[in-house]
Structure formats: C-alpha cells, structure tokens
Amino acid sequence: MKKSTSQLEQLTGRLSRRAMLGGAATAAVALVQTASGKTLQQGIAVSELLPDDPTKQIGTLAGEVGTRSTFEKVVKKPSDISSRSPLQDFYGIITPSDLHFERHHAGVPVIDPAKHELLIHGLVDKPLVFTVGDLKRFPSVSRIAFLECSGNFRSGKETLSPQDICGLTSQSEWTGVKLSTLFREVGVKPNASWFLAEGSDAAIMTRSIPVKKGWDDAIVAYAQNGEALRPEQGYPVRLFLPGWEGNTSVKWLRRIELSDQPFMTREETSKYTEPIKEGKYRQFSFDIDARSIITFPAYPKTIEKGWIEIRGIAWSGRGKVARVEVSTDAGKSWQPAVLQEPILDKAHTAFRYVWHWNGTETEILSRVTDETGYVQPTLKQLIEARGNAIGYHFNPITAWRIKPDGTVLFKPE
C-alpha cells in the first residue's frame, strides 16, 4: 500500500510537471463542442480526471490479503445473538466465509489452536485426546453443504428482505476429518447410541447426537472454503452435521462423550424443540425440511418492465433438490425453474426462471420438491399440520408482491 502511494505521487508529480510546461494545470486534452458547433481542444484538470478514470491512476499493488471492492456494500445483519447472511447479494451457491451467518450463545471465544484439544471418551475402548495437529494428520474429506439455524423464519411486515426472512442459512465447503474415522480410532462400543458434542465457548454448548449420524456423514471440520474456519464458525474445530439443524453442529468442539442415551441438555429440551398438535412438543427434530426463496427480485429492489430473470436458492436437509417451480401469477399456476449445477446433496441449489413482466401487479413465488417427494408447504399447511403455533423448522413458501411501479414487497401471511 505504501509503495503504491509513493508511485502514485511520482506519477501525479510527473503529470503536474508536464502540465506546468504547457503553462496550465492540464492532465489531458479532450475535444469539446461549443454552443455554436465549433470543435475545440480543452484541457482537463488532474483532479477532474483521476477519480473516475482507472486507466489514469496506478492501482493498489499486490498485497497479503484481498479486500472486497469498496463499491460492494454487502454485510450481515447482526442482533445480539445472531447475524444474518445477505442472501439477496450472493451469486452462486458458496457463501463468502465472512458473510456466513452467525449464531452463538455466549459470544465468539478466542482460542489458540496450539492449546486446543478434542477429547473423545465414554463408551469407547480407548479414550483419546487429539490436538488440532493430530486431527489434520488423519485422512481428510471436503463437502459442500448448507448450514441452517432451525429458527430461520421471520415474518410480520412487508419491508423484509431475503436476509431478514431467512438469512440464517449459508453454505460453505467444509473440510476436516470424518467423525467415523475418529470413532474407529477410539473404538466406539456397540452399545453406544448417542454422543454428547460439547463446545469450548462460554456457554459450553452441548447437544446429544445419535451415534448413527456420527458414522454416516459427520465431519470434525477445521476448514471452510479453503482456509481455516472463521472464529465465528468454530475455529479451530467444529462439528459439522450435513442437513441437520445448525445448533447440532457444535462449534469450538472440545469434547465428545459416547453414551447409551441422550443427555437431555438445555438446548435439546427447553430450546430447540417445537410445538406440534395436542399441546405436545417435538424433540430431537434434526432434519431440515426442504425450502426455497426467490432472492431476486425481492425487497428492497425495484424492477422495470420487460424481461426479468427470477433467481433464488432451494435446499433440503434430506437430500438433493429434485425440482423448483416458480409462479408469477400468485400461485395459480407453476412453471419449472432451471436448476444450476452442481445439484448437491443437502446443499443450496441455485434456480432461475426467465419471465416477461408486463407491468401489472402480481405475486411471484417459488416452491421446491426434494428427492424424497416432499413439497415445500404453504404457511397455512404448516400451521394446519402443527396446530396454531409458530416455532422452529418453519419453511413456508415465500411470496413477493410486485407493484405496478416496480417495487417489490414481502407478503406476510
């Protein structure tokens, strides 16, 4: 940075000297037309030329870390306890690591990876302690998959963006060691049916997880999108459970205890449980049901008449996205959207639908079907199925109202 500034000074210095020789503070000349139609050469001042002509100014030279363009105002929306991904500003399916949603229960801890260890004990042949270096010695695995908070639902007013409505979902390439590899290393006993995952944040977060998920596809992740995990995402190691509610993918993982029954922690009893019919509450509801949302056009954007590419993302915690349909007539008819490859298991999948808007007021909606045959429900269907109480795992079809003046508003139901 320092170097480039001095080079810039040299450059502008040279320009000034050259301009001085010409007798005026002129950096360049341009042809201009006078009111009478006469063409004249006119000098342009350095100060007028440089700010918006990148070809007349040397750029920042190579640096140690890249930066986002200062013209891109893409930010998370934080509250005290969570921070939402700007879904409407993303292209493709990978969430930039620094824009991955955050949810933590007692802040982001500062952990020195040289001092961090993972203990695996309980119903095992050999309780073992792994340093972060140990974990990186094991065969590694990478997987692109979404992570979503089960409380990812907001409604109530028209001026909500995709970020506001469901910004607690993000997607990364996660890299680490399969938990099954570590299970083999410690020798999990046959009667172990659950394990406790515990974090080393100030909440000492804990969740009970069926051992089967550990054998199936759980990852003890130390990297995200090609670099070490971000602290907000569990640096130096986290659990990652593809397709399961985010709270189970315990961050800053320090301990795994194998047991023959769940531990009934605060998170899985008094928190991450949801109302269903007859006054009951559903517990250990791990799978994220299929959901989709149109991210363009969406509030706060406005649109113009003519051809518009409707864009969005769809995902399911139960497998691949099989189909996305779009309605441009308030749900009266549905047309298939184009799915962008790769269509990955338990992953955000981009969809597109090209539409000609004639300027009349309408509503646009999307609905996903996953490979199990589950079709994204309406809010009404969800409430009918569960009784009149909104809670976790709410994944309703989201409608956007298009006004004749091109404004786009969320349709709260």
Place this chain on the structure above:
Amino acid sequence: MNVHPYSVWLAGVFALLTLDSCFQANGQDHLSHPVVITDTLPTRFGIGRLATAAEIARLDIDVRPNGKGLPAGQGNSATGKQIFATKCAACHGTGGVGGPNGSLVTSTNPDRKRPEKTIGNYWPYATTVFDYIRRAMPFSQPGSLTNEEVYHLTAYLLQANGIIDEKAVINAQTLPRVVMPAQKLFVPDNRKGGPEIK
C-alpha cells in the same frame, strides 16, 4: 464397523484381480469401467494420545437425567433464593419472573397470549437445571459458581416453580427423582421425509 484392516485389504485385492482378468479376457477399454475404489483406511492410525482419568474428570461436567455426573454437595431453596437475588435476578427478574433474559418461574401474565416457557412448564428434566446453571451461568461470569451454589439455585428454582417444597434438600440422590411437569409433553421427532407435511 470393526472390520479388520487385513480383511479389507484382501477384499480389495480380490476385486482388482477379478476386474483385471475381465479386461484381459474381453479387451475392454479401461475408461468405460468405473475405477475400483477400495477403502484403504486402517482401523486405527495410532494418532492421538490416551486420555488420563484426571483429564477426563476435569472436562466431564455433564449431568444426565439419571443423575450420573452430579457432584457431591447439596442445596436448599432458602439459600438459593438469596443467591438468586444477588446473581440472577438482574437478568431473570425478581423471583425469576420477567427480566431482560426471560422468566424461569411460571406465572400467569394476562398481557401475554401464551404463557412464557419456563423451568416449571417447559423443562422435562430437573438434572438439566443443575447442568445448565453450572455450565453457563451467570451469563457475564460463567463458571464462577461453586457446586454448592448450583445446588442451592437448583433447589430454589424448583421450589419457586412449585415442583418441590421449601424443606426439600437437593443433592445427587434427590435431584434425579424430581419429576418435572413438562416431561409428558415431549415426543421424539416422527417426521420421516417423503411428502407428508409435519
């Protein structure tokens, strides 16, 4: 899951030999056949060090519904009430009702559509109260309470919710025997995928 590494290796070699003889017999293009992927992982890599009993004891703080993990010590609601007033009421309200971080004690509040979820009406296991207070409270000074203080606070919160009486002593034997009103409300996830909306 405990497959001997040698047996995995043997199966892999057999598969390779079989495929290879196919290619020789038929002269087929290798490119038209799937690559044989054999799991070469040994059962154990010998990475990591054995955890000592002391090391496990230091980290193993969880308390289970059957009481496993509860430490020595005991508490009563009268002492718990005093500790609560000093260390908890600022966040959870006087007597555990209201407060910026939510009620812990069940009350009837006519201003609310539904009753607030509390220990008295929404916590299925009493052991969880001990576990969570010791684990994470007070929010601004986590880990600062002694086991004895946690027992007192647990006793107070159970008593204030009308679950135990004022004279009850809470310890490793009595806490797991407390039956919580909400226990019968919880059912395991019965969604199975497929078209059903649940």
